[in-house]
Amino acid sequence: MIFIMYHQINELLFKMILWEIEQVASSATVSTEKFSLHLNRISRYFDMLSSSFDIMKEGMEREQYLKFRNTLTPASGFQSAQYRKIEFASTELINLIDFRFRATIDRNTPFEHAYEHLYWQVAGKDYKTGKKSMLLSNFDKRYLEEFITFMKDYNTTNLWTKFKQLPIEDQQNNELVKAMRHYDYTVNING
Numbered sequence: 111m112i113f114i115m116y117h118q119i120n121e122l123l124f125k126m127i128l129w130e131i132e133q134v135a136s137s138a139t140v141s142t143e144k145f146s147l148h149l150n151r152i153s154r155y156f157d158m159l160s161s162s163f164d165i166m167k168e169g170m171e172r173e174q175y176l177k178f179r180n181t182l183t184p185a186s187g188f189q190s191a192q193y194r195k196i197e198f199a200s201t202e203l204i205n206l207i208d209f210r211f212r213a214t215i216d217r218n219t220p221f222e223h224a225y226e227h228l229y230w231q232v233a234g235k236d237y238k239t240g241k242k243s244m245l246l247s248n249f250d251k252r253y254l255e256e257f258i259t260f261m262k263d264y265n266t267t268n269l270w271t272k273f274k275q276l277p278i279e280d281q282q283n284n285e286l287v288k289a290m291r292h293y294d295y296t297v298n299i300n301g
């Protein structure tokens with residue numbers, strides 16, 4: 111119960127994060143103050159996610175966890191659709207493409223092809239045959255269409271693109287640069 115409920119708590123926080131990102135993405139013009147305001151809220155939620163992860167380490171007994179974990183297979187937090195949406199809404203698609211295929215993908219590449227080359231696709235494929243695991247094929251079956259629509263929606267309104275649309279002097283604003291770096295660190299290093 112702890113394991114599942116903690117995933118549910120994380121999904122609630124992911125929803126609050128997506129709500130903050132949407133407010134920046136849907137604003138035609140966004141001031142630096144407003145950008146920093148939402149970014150700091152997003153980072154605070156991610157700080158909660160990383161600081162509370164001890165609930166997983168200390169909140170369950172290892173024996174109990176090992177007894178039930180396989181019964182949930184092939185389900186995994188990996189199949190968090192909101193987590194993937196946070197990635198799509200935070201940066202440009204090319205930055206989420208598996209590095210080995212980046213040179214072959216650009217803004218004219220069909221979204222379906224880009225999707226098949228996202229960095230996390232490799233985690234669910236047999237490296238010899240390329241065959242998708244049940245975990246990944248179930249995930250695709252459930253969310254592929256929704257993800258393609260979401261990728262299109264945030265293609266030019268994601269946080270990174272919105273940041274680059276700010277006046278140069280604003281892009282060098284210390285508070286904003288600090289907030290961007292903190293977000294990057296919280297998700298990619300601390301997360």
Ligand code: HEM
Nearest residue numbers: 116117120121166167185186187188189190193230233245
């Ligand atoms: C005891 C706690 C946990 C363990 C042992 C664990 C283990 C794992 C493992 C082994 C993976 C790699 C994919 C797989 O083989 O399933 C993974 C991926 C992932 N897990 Fe967890 N997980 C835990 C808790 C959580 C929680 C609470 C969340 C919140 C939703 C979460 C979200 C994710 C995400 C989003 C990925 C994909 C990461 C990426 O591809 O960038 N996990 N986890």
